[in-house]
Amino acid sequence: MRSLKENDVLVIPCSGIGKVHGLIGREATYRVTDELAPERTATLCLALLVKGDAEAVQAVRSHSCITIDGCAKACAQKNVAMAGGRVSKAFQAAEAFRNYRGAKPGSATALTDEGWVITRDIAESVACEAARLSAESEAVQ
Amino acid sequence: MSSERTKVGVISCSGEAIPEGSISRLATRRVLELLRPDVTVTLCLPLFLAGNDGERNFARTHPTITVDGCPKQCARWGTEQHSGPVSGALVVTDILGTSNEGCHCSSRELSEQDTAAVWAVAERIAAEVDRVLAVSAPREVTSAEGSAISCGCSTPTPGGTITINGQERQIAGLQLIFDQCAAGGVPADGGDGAALLNAVKIYHRVEREEEAEYQKALLHAYRNFRCGIQPGR
Incomplete structure (x- = not known):
């Protein structure tokens, strides 16, 4: 993982291990940080926040954060907020399924082609939001 | 209790x-x-x-x-x-x-x-x-x-079902086993089925007298799997 820049937007998924929604959020994050917006986004381990790692806590407090949760328990959003982070936008993978009724996205282990389409859909929304936040941050400076 | x-x-x-x-x-x-x-x-x-x-x-x-x-x-x-x-x-x-x-x-x-x-x-x-x-x-x-663990993480993924001597047998993670076989070079027609049987035997007990029947059923299921048809659940 590259080092964080001042205007980076952090994209943090829950990576829920029990359902396909967690994997979709995780893969959407990689799609954003590796392909769609690598120059303005980064991710960090949510488990580090759970641990209370000082560097991770400082990172979520000093950068805009976008969380991607699999389900309504919103673990990523809650953990970032509990660490004092700024959650600028919270996505839920389950909500994206409204546009894909009847889709079979795969499992918590592997995505189907339909799962990857949903992942890309979420990733594009996240990348747009990251661009907006990044522009706002630059305008303030 | x-x-x-x-x-x-x-x-x-x-x-x-x-x-x-x-x-x-x-x-x-x-x-x-x-x-x-x-x-x-x-x-x-x-x-x-x-x-x-x-x-x-x-x-x-x-x-x-x-x-x-x-x-x-x-x-x-x-x-x-x-x-x-x-x-x-x-x-x-x-x-x-x-x-x-x-x-x-x-x-x-x-x-x-x-x-x-x-x-x-x-x-x-x-x-x-x-x-x-x-x-x-x-x-x-x-x-x-x-009921304390409510998020569903503890639910194992259902396996696939094959028919052995007229009886349905559940094999945990059959799709994953087939994925592994495909990644390991087992051809789409399954060859003679020996590699499939050996892979399944690692995770699932197969009686010696049923091995031939398993091999035949796995070959059929694997060929369907490679055509995009998932093993029955």
């Missing part, structure tokens, strides 16, 4: 920033789905902070093994801090040494190296589950405790 077989909790760090986090997550899934589906359960690590008391009590009600990607051991720390002491703690970098170099974070880019790393860690987790079970007695559970 009822008596039930002890189930071992497996908590993965799933660290997003490093490939070893993806390996820990996938290896844990392999154990839940394929290697030890009847004796393992899991929970999302962040639920210890975001969840309710039932979820935070997870490690108190199950002997728990943590699987961390790196020596920071966030899963172990988080579990012990918020839930209770663990029965075993594994670290992917300790298990793999330098053989995880070149692995990827995203499952979209999985290489043979990633797959081999996941299997190596999964087998180590399974061995640790066996060790923990060997020293754990069956326990008494209440109905309330039984």
